[in-house]
Amino acid sequence: MKTAVIVFPGSNCDRDMAVALEQVTGKASAMVWHRETALPDGTDFVALPGGFSYGDYLRSGAMAARSPILAAVSEAAGRGVPVLGVCNGFQVLTEAGLLPGALMRNAGLNFVCRTVPLTVANSQSLFTASYKVDEAIAIPVAHHDGNYFADAETLDRLEGEGRVAFRYADSVNGSARDIAGVLNDAGNVLGMMPHPERAIDRAHGGTDGLRLFEAALGVLA
């Protein structure tokens, strides 16, 4: 299992993501700089980490979504390679058009940084197969722009096709229909605002995030 973490100027959860991936795979992730035009040969899992790529200039994720490596990520996603975007990574995936919708300023205008209860809305995806549907889990969030928006027709389609992966159990940021994470139509791209890589060790206060990596990286017993 070869994993890659994309690093943008302003990424700050890239190391945490790499630690989570290595904990599950036993192998170090490739750290891929945004100026690269190709992923390492044989990459079979790509993670876009949290942070403030390009200082959130223009819009969160907007500049990163147009960086050279995103063409390679998009091509890999098209081949079915699993791509996980967390927080800023989710914003990048929507800006790049790999996921529908947009992430706007939190409805309360405040930066929200705390562990939040989530509900698993889809337990069939490659990322969520280790959870039970409607299971309550707890994963930290830390964001200013996590207010998920899409038009009603898109939201209906996402719900109808089982592409909402996680919902906030309580309102956190004003997201439409409390959506915390969405899948692409093929199910191999997941974007989510909560940080599963911050919930992989008891010392973190919880390990609910670890199961996402275990499912996605195919090492569940």
Place this chain on the structure above:
Amino acid sequence: MKVNIYVTLKPGVLDPQGKAIHHALEGLGFAGVDDVRAGRFIELEVADSVSDADLDAMCARLLANTVIENYRIQRA
């Protein structure tokens, strides 16, 4: 030549920032403001050879997020 780009939130998209500005205006005692929507203004300095189609593509591909925003291009 100078080109002005106005990026505004689409109607129906909630604008918490605009709401906060509205609230602050009321706090300052300005009556009669019915609504506030905050957007973005971008000035480009471009060669005369840059076409309208180029400007439109710049807006659609980067300057605006057409999921949530509209844009208007004005050659100054």
